[in-house]
Amino acid sequence: xxxxxxxxxxxxxxxxxxxxxxxxxxxxxxxxxxxxxxxxxxxxxxxxxxxxxxxxxxxxxxxxxxxxxxxxxxxxxxxxxxxxxxxxxxxxxxxxxxxxxxxxxxxxxxxxxxxxxxxxxxxxxxxxxxxxxxxxxxxxx
Amino acid sequence: xxxxxxxxxxxxxxxxxxxxxxxxxxxxxxxxxxxxxxxxxxxxxxxxxxxxxxxxxxxxxxxxxxxxxxxxxxxxxxxxxxxxxxxxxxxxxxxxxxxxxxxxxxxxxxxxxxxxxxxxxxxxxxxxxxxxxxxxxxxxxxxxxxxxxxxxxxxxxxxxxxxxxxxxxxxxxxxxxxxxxxxxxxxxxxxxxxxxxxxxxxxxxxxxxxxxxxxxxxxxxxxxxxxxxxxxxxxxxxxxxxxxxxxxxxxxxxxxxxxxxxxxxxxxxxxxxxxxxxxxxxxxxxxxxxxxxxxxxxxxxxxxxxxxxxxxxxxxxxxxxxxxxxxxxxxxxxxxxxxxxxxxxxxxxxxxxxxxxxxxxxxxxxxxxxxxxxxxxxxxxxxxxxxxxxxxxxxxxxxxxxxxxxxxxxxxxxxxxxxxxxxxxxxxxxxxxxxxxxxxxxxxxxxxxxxxxxxxxxxxxxxxxxxxxxxxxxxxxxxxxxxxxxxxxxxxxxxxxxxxxxxxxxxxxxxxxxxxxxxxxxxxxxxxxxxxxxxxxxxxxxxxxxxxxxxxxxxxxxxxxxxxxxxxxxxxxxxxxxxxxxxxxxxxxxxxxxxxxxxxxxxxxxxxxxxxxxxxxxxxxxxxxxxxxxxxxxxxxxxxxxxxxxxxxxxxxxxxxxxxxxxxxxxxxxxxxxxxxxxxxxxxxxxxxxxxxxxxxxxxxxxxxxxxxxxxxxxxxxxxxxxxxxxxxxxxxxxxxxxxxxxxxxxxxxxxxxxxxxxxxxxxxxxxx
Numbered sequence: 001x002x003x004x005x006x007x008x009x010x011x012x013x014x015x016x017x018x019x020x021x022x023x024x025x026x027x028x029x030x031x032x033x034x035x036x037x038x039x040x041x042x043x044x045x046x047x048x049x050x051x052x053x054x055x056x057x058x059x060x061x062x063x064x065x066x067x068x069x070x071x072x073x074x075x076x077x078x079x080x081x082x083x084x085x086x087x088x089x090x091x092x093x094x095x096x097x098x099x100x101x102x103x104x105x106x107x108x109x110x111x112x113x114x115x116x117x118x119x120x121x122x123x124x125x126x127x128x129x130x131x132x133x134x135x136x137x138x139x140x141x
Numbered sequence: 142x143x144x145x146x147x148x149x150x151x152x153x154x155x156x157x158x159x160x161x162x163x164x165x166x167x168x169x170x171x172x173x174x175x176x177x178x179x180x181x182x183x184x185x186x187x188x189x190x191x192x193x194x195x196x197x198x199x200x201x202x203x204x205x206x207x208x209x210x211x212x213x214x215x216x217x218x219x220x221x222x223x224x225x226x227x228x229x230x231x232x233x234x235x236x237x238x239x240x241x242x243x244x245x246x247x248x249x250x251x252x253x254x255x256x257x258x259x260x261x262x263x264x265x266x267x268x269x270x271x272x273x274x275x276x277x278x279x280x281x282x283x284x285x286x287x288x289x290x291x292x293x294x295x296x297x298x299x300x301x302x303x304x305x306x307x308x309x310x311x312x313x314x315x316x317x318x319x320x321x322x323x324x325x326x327x328x329x330x331x332x333x334x335x336x337x338x339x340x341x342x343x344x345x346x347x348x349x350x351x352x353x354x355x356x357x358x359x360x361x362x363x364x365x366x367x368x369x370x371x372x373x374x375x376x377x378x379x380x381x382x383x384x385x386x387x388x389x390x391x392x393x394x395x396x397x398x399x400x401x402x403x404x405x406x407x408x409x410x411x412x413x414x415x416x417x418x419x420x421x422x423x424x425x426x427x428x429x430x431x432x433x434x435x436x437x438x439x440x441x442x443x444x445x446x447x448x449x450x451x452x453x454x455x456x457x458x459x460x461x462x463x464x465x466x467x468x469x470x471x472x473x474x475x476x477x478x479x480x481x482x483x484x485x486x487x488x489x490x491x492x493x494x495x496x497x498x499x500x501x502x503x504x505x506x507x508x509x510x511x512x513x514x515x516x517x518x519x520x521x522x523x524x525x526x527x528x529x530x531x532x533x534x535x536x537x538x539x540x541x542x543x544x545x546x547x548x549x550x551x552x553x554x555x556x557x558x559x560x561x562x563x564x565x566x567x568x569x570x571x572x573x574x575x576x577x578x579x580x581x582x583x584x585x586x587x588x589x590x591x592x593x594x595x596x597x598x599x600x601x602x603x604x605x606x607x608x609x610x611x612x613x614x615x616x617x618x619x620x621x622x623x624x625x626x627x628x629x630x631x632x633x634x635x636x637x638x639x640x641x642x643x644x645x646x647x648x649x650x651x652x653x654x655x656x657x658x659x660x661x662x663x664x665x666x667x668x669x670x671x672x673x674x675x676x677x678x679x680x681x682x683x684x685x686x687x688x689x690x691x692x693x694x695x696x697x698x699x700x701x702x703x704x705x706x707x708x709x710x711x712x713x714x715x716x717x718x719x720x721x722x723x724x725x726x727x728x729x730x731x732x733x734x735x736x737x738x739x740x741x742x743x744x745x746x747x748x749x750x751x752x753x754x755x756x757x758x759x760x761x762x763x764x765x766x767x768x769x770x771x772x773x774x775x776x777x778x779x780x781x782x783x784x785x786x787x788x789x790x791x792x793x794x795x796x797x798x799x800x801x802x803x804x805x806x807x808x809x810x811x812x813x814x815x816x817x818x819x820x821x822x823x824x825x826x827x828x829x830x831x832x833x834x835x836x837x838x839x840x841x842x843x844x845x846x847x848x849x850x851x852x853x854x855x856x857x858x859x860x861x862x863x864x865x866x867x868x869x870x871x872x873x874x875x876x877x878x879x880x881x882x883x884x885x886x887x888x889x890x891x892x893x894x895x896x897x898x899x900x901x902x903x904x905x906x907x908x909x910x
Contacts, residue, residue, distance in 0.1 A: 031866035034786040036874060042794035049801055069897065072890045079883055092204045094879040098865060114864070114875040117882070121875070124886040128893040129798060135900045136805045 012054035019047035027122050028115075037118035041125025048126070049133050057137040060130075068130035075124030082116035143198035143212045146182055147265055149175060150258025154251045161247040169237015169588060172250055176229035176257065183222045187613050190219050193626065197267065197331060206270075213267035213331050216617030220466065221264035221395055223614075228387045228477045229257045231592030235481050236379035238588030239488060249289060249377070256282035260388050264395055269318045269328045272396075276314065276360075279389050280307040286380040287373045299372040302681070306359050306369045314356025314396075320349035325403070334402055334624065341407030350409050353400065354417075361393030361447045364421045365677035371428075371440040378484030381436060386443045386476035391469070394450045398465065402624025405457050414455025415544060419551045421448025426558035430654070431665040434493045435483045435566060439476065442519070442562050445555055446472045449534065452548065454622070456541045462622045463629045464533035466615050471530040474600040475518035478593035479566055482512045485589045486570060491579035495569050499576035505584050507594075509571040514597040516567030518604070520560045520651070521644065526603035528644075529631055531556065535640035553643055560651020561658065568655070607631035705817075709825060712832050720835040723842060730842045742782070749775040757829075762807050770800040787870040 023043035030036030052060040064071070086095035094117075101109040153175050164171045189196060200210035214222070236253065240246050259278035266272035281304075288300030324343045325333045340346060357363075362370040373385050384390070397414065404410050425445030432438045446468070453465040485508050487493050490501070502509035514525070521531030538549045570576075603610050611631045620626040635641065654661075673679065700707075723729075749772055756768040773796030780789035817825075856869050856877060866872040874882050 030868060030871045031875075032868050034790060034868060034870075036787070036868070036871040038874065039787065039790050039794060042791065042798065046794065046797060049798065069894070072893055076886060076890060079886060090201055092201060094876075094883070096864060096876050110865075112865070114866075114872075114879070117875045117879055118871075121882060121886055124889055128889045131893040131897050132802060133805065135897050136802070139809075139900045 008054045012050050016047045016051050019050070020044055023047065023122075027118060030118060031114065037121030038125055040118075041122040042129070044122070044126050045129035045133075048130055052133060052137060057134045060134060064130065068127050068134055070127075071123050072127030072131060075120045075122070075127055077120070078123060079117050079120030082113040082120065085113055142182075143214070143265070144200050144210060146179055147212065147262045148258060149179070150254045150256075150261065154254040154258075157250045157254065158247045161250065166237070166241055168246070168250070169234045172237075172254065173230045173233040175254070176226040176233060179226040179261075180223060180230060183219060183226060186214055186219060190214065190216055190617050191613055193617060193620070195331065195621075202268075202271070207328055208270045209268045209329075210271060211267035211329065211331075212265040214265060215621040216614060216619070217395070217398055217466075217621040218264045220470065220614055220618045221391070222261055224391075224470070224473045225257060225260050225264065225388050228383065228473060228596070231477070231481070231595060232379050232383040234588050235382070235484070235592045236377075238586045239379055239484055240377060245289070249286075252282050252285045252289075253380070253383070256286065256384065256389070260392070263392055267330050269322055269330065272330070273311075273315055273318055276356075276392060276396075277308070277311055279392060280304060280311055280360075283307070283373070283384050283389050286384060287376040289377055289380065290375070293375070296375040299369075299375040303369045303373050305685070306366055306681070310356040310359025310366070313352045313359075317349050317352030317354075317356060320345045320352060321400070321403075324349060330399065339406070340403050341410070346404075346407055347409060350404060350407065350413070353396070353404070354413055357393035357396050358417060358451075359393070361390050361397075361451065362421075362444050363393075363417045363448060363451060364424050365680075367421060367424065367444045368676070368678035368681065370444055371432075371437050374434075374436040374440050378436070378480060378487060381440070382477050382480030382484065385440060386480050387473045390443065390447055391450075391473070394447060394454075394469070397451065397454050398622045401454055401457065401462075401622050405454075405624075411455045411457050411543070414451050415548065416455075418448045418450070418452025418455055419548055421445070422452060422555045423551050424448070426555035426562070428669075429562045430558045430565070430658075431662075431669055433496050433662070435486060435495050435498075435570070436480075436493055438495065438562060438565055439479055439483055442559060443472075443476060445559060446476065449552070449555070453534070453537065456537060456543075456548070458537060458540060458542065459619070459623060459627045460533065460540055461537035462627065463615075463619050463631075464530065464537045465622065466618045467526070467530040467533055467631065470603070470610065470615070471518060471526040471600065474596045474603075475515045475525075475527055478511065478515040478596040478600075479519065481589065481593040481596075482508060482515065483566070485585035485593075488589070489580065489585055490582045495565055497576050497578055498570035499573045500571070501576070501582055502571040503575075504582040505571070507590055508585055511590065511593045511597050512567045512571065514601065515593065516563040518597070518600045519566075520563035520648070521556065522648070524601065524604045524633055526600045526607070528604060529607055529633060531644060532635060532640045533631075535643050536638075539639060549643075553647055556644070556647040557650040557654065560648055561654040564652065564655035565658070569658075604633060607633060705825070709828055713828050716832040716835045719839060720831075723835070723839055727842050727846060729838055730845065733841060745775050745778050745782070760813060762810065762813060763804075766800055766803045766807065769803075770796055773799070785870075787868065 023040040025040075026035035026043060027037055027040030028035075030040065048060055048064065051063060061067070066074075083094055085097040086093060089095070089097070094113075096112055096114050098110065098112045101111060103109050153172065157172070160171060161168050186196065196214040198212040198214075200212075202208050202210040233250070233253070236249065240249060243249065256279060259275045259282055262275035263272060263279060266275055284300050284304040287303050288297050290296045321333065321340075322328045324340055324345050325336060325338060327333055327336070340349075343349075359366045370385060370390060374381050376384070401410075422445050425441050425443070425448055429438050429441030429445060432441055450465055450469060450472075453461045453468065483493075485505075486498065486501070489505065489508075490498060492498070518525035518527030521527045534552060535549065538552050539545060541548055608631065611629055615631070616627065616629050619629055699710075752768045752771040752775065756765045756772065759765050759768070773792060777789045777792035777796065780786075780792055853869075856873055860869045860872045861867055864872045864876040866876070
């Protein structure tokens with residue numbers, strides 16, 4: 001299934017990168033403002049779903065570069081990887097670890113295991129929805 | 142250090158695929174470095190342990206649930222750890238030669254190393270829950286290994302049988318361990334063992350013992366669960382040698398020995414162990430003698446050994462426990478060696494059938510020599526360690542406080558049969574007339590001989606100088622099974638006494654049985670086929686058939702594929718129970734304060750109601766989906782109005798994607814038709830209305846009831862200082878309750894995989910209704 005309207009094609013090409021950027025923005029600011037991995041993942045899947053409607057599942061697979069299923073497992077691995085620092089430090093599972101890296105200028109880059117965990121959630125959500133959508137679309141063809 | 146030692150097997154397993162490619166045919170030797178260095182590490186703990194110490198290595202795991210990764214090393218667990226890593230070393234080398242060039246060699250090593258690590262974890266764990274986790278891991282890895290030749294239907298069936306039996310026992314074991322923890326008030330083995338509570342007087346004692354024994358008996362293949370073990374021989378021979386002789390099946394024995402100081406004082410414990418152990422010993426010995434496949438012979442003789450070990454724990458005197466440890470070590474050494482020899486024979490001759498082998502000593506002189514040495518230990522002949530173990534066995538049974546005469550008789554009968562079995566594996570294939578084998582035999586490669594040779598030589602050294610292992614480890618091992626320290630006196634020569642006379646008698650009888658083996662075969666075969674029809678294995682199959690029938694019946698009734706029915710039952714039951722609880726615990730509240738409501742709130746409420754009515758009344762699917770979307774957006778608006786932006790955004794996005802998914806599905810649905818009768822529709826309406834009423838009442842009631850202090854104030858206060866985040870919702874998701882989220886994304890992924898396989902299967906038209 002793919003649409004042949006010019007408007008959708010053009011719009012999708014413009015909106016998708018914006019939406020993806022927005023999803024990453026939501027992901028990173030999630031700890032302090034509304035957002036987070038779950039919401040970011042949903043917005044990103046919205047972007048890819050739009051692309052899939054415009055250009056079909058084959059093209060979406062190409063632009064995703066990895067199979068949705070692998071995205072799913074990557075998400076789970078990220079989430080599990082975020083438990084490693086606490087494990088090595090002998091702390092309870094999923095105890096948060098924070099690192100502040102000084103940036104050029106007077107900014108700080110705040111990195112943490114909850115962030116890694118959230119990236120995992122993002123990828124898992126994106127992977128789940130893309131698995132749904134792409135397999136549904138492909139069973140049409 | 143200990144944590145690394147236990148988990149290193151899992152870690153190395155990850156690297157195996159790469160190593161296999163790099164190391165080529167030397168991969169066996171390369172991987173064997175790990176168990177070899179583990180053996181050295183464990184050996185370095187010997188001095189401390191033989192000094193009577195118990196080492197504890199503490200690691201937190203899930204402190205909130207009282208689950209730790211603590212490891213406890215005492216004599217018993219160190220003996221096991223050394224056996225696992227030591228024999229594991231030779232098995233890995235052996236497997237490299239046995240499976241050389243096999244397509245799935247890497248896969249084999251991955252599972253084998255994981256198995257070894259699980260086994261180490263099992264015998265070293267101090268925490269009951271951790272022990273259970275490792276216990277189940279051994280069941281799962283063993284399942285994968287038995288079914289390693291997964292294209293073979295028979296192998297898959299045998300693997301499943303082993304899994305069902307051991308996992309069913311595992312469930313019982315879990316219940317037993319929890320009962321044990323309740324009784325003793327601790328999940329830590331070292332605390333349970335060191336407390337002087339009289340557990341056998343506790344009300345739960347009988348239940349706990351039955352549950353634990355159900356687990357250990359299935360794992361260690363005691364009668365009547367013994368049937369899965371010979372079937373497990375479908376696995377490649379290195380697996381049989383390692384799992385089904387030296388290690389996994391001993392897990393049950395290990396646990397019984399481990400818990401003996403705490404549970405051993407009850408009569409139920411000792412009598413059950415003696416009765417089942419003795420029955421298993423005799424059954425195993427008889428079946429071993431009556432089999433013709435070399436691996437089956439060895440498998441049944443393993444059952445005999447497991448029975449003997451169980452029985453010795455049951456007898457429970459100091460002498461019996463000494464015999465237990467010696468028999469355990471002796472058996473692991475000779476059985477590992479003999480299995481590897483059996484694999485070499487199979488590999489070089491192309492058959493497992495003893496009746497087709499003969500006179501192989503000319504073609505395979507080294508194999509023959511090693512086999513004879515190991516078989517001497519099996520038969521319990523001097524100067525091997527097996528002899529010492531057997532003498533101790535007789536001596537302790539003669540000395541048993543209970544059932545002495547019966548147990549001794551059974552043990553002598555088993556010994557007679559085992560002498561015959563030793564002859565079957567060492568004399569029949571290698572001496573006599575040259576047999577007619579599918580392949581023309583030649584000597585096995587070096588990698589396949591180094592393991593059995595080393596194990597047999599160790600058995601010989603231990604036999605000649607029993608004070609070596611005794612001083613180092615065996616004495617402290619016996620002490621940890623006994624619960625109090627024990628002085629042991631091992632010697633090869635005890636002078637002429639009753640045990641020695643029994644040994645000589647059983648040797649003579651065994652040899653005469655062996656000479657008549659060919660003549661006895663037909664009648665034994667007839668007996669066994671008749672017995673099989675009523676045996677426990679037939680019971681297993683009938684039980685499994687029963688499960689299938691029940692499953693088919695309940696699927697027809699409850700899961701008949703009519704989605705509407707599922708929904709109806711789910712809603713009716715959920716809201717029925719909720720409504721009942723609400724009525725009985727709280728009563729009905731009908732007060733509602735509407736004074737500070739705004740007109741736009743009324744607007745949204747109206748929108749929601751209209752959308753809901755339209756969605757259920759419309760004949761058009763697209764219209765229904767769209768109005769469901771409106772409903773969802775209305776809910777999102779409500780969230781935003783009551784300042785829950787995160788929920789609002791999520792709801793909005795989920796609604797959008799749901800509508801998209803539904804639209805994708807809509808295209809494939811058939812034309813809309815009314816299939817339900819008016820009665821069914823009114824029934825559904827009634828249930829739906831009921832659910833709505835209950836939900837409304839619940840919300841009204843929830844406003845003025847607070848059973849617990851709300852936890853949200855804790856989150857609000859601690860979100861920024863503890864978790865460095867101002868967005869509480871996200872902090873809860875990724876930090877405070879991250880474990881829940883982890884579980885949820887796993888569920889999400891499983892759902893995705895489920896949908897994927899459902900759609901793919903349908904696309905390939907595999908199942909047409």
